[in-house]
Amino acid sequence: MQPKFELLPGFKKNGRTFRAITYTADFKVTYADGHVEIIDVKGIKTEVFKLKRKIFEFQYPDLTLKIV
Numbered sequence: 241m242q243p244k245f246e247l248l249p250g251f252k253k254n255g256r257t258f259r260a261i262t263y264t265a266d267f268k269v270t271y272a273d274g275h276v277e278i279i280d281v282k283g284i285k286t287e288v289f290k291l292k293r294k295i296f297e298f299q300y301p302d303l304t305l306k307i308v
Contacts, residue, residue, distance in 0.1 A: 243268040243278065247295040263292045265305070277304045 243265055250260040267279040282289065285307070296305060 241268075242266060245278075245296060245300060247292060247299055261292075261295070263296050275304070276302075277306055279306050279308060281308045 245263045245265070246260055247263055248261040251258050265278045265280045269277045269279060271277070293305065296303075
């Protein structure tokens with residue numbers, strides 16, 4: 241339940257530390273055929289979620305993200 245995915249690792253630049261950007265979904269379902277589906281329950285799709293979804297789709301092309 242609530243799998244966490246790293247979208248951008250943390251890093252340091254010019255003496256400043258930037259935290260990692262992560263996305264936490266609601267469920268991870270693995271089917272008998274090995275197909276993995278990530279499920280997220282949303283009331284509304286915020287601008288932050290829309291951006292994180294684009295990054296998620298790029299970083300994890302082998303996973304399916306389903307919004308309910």
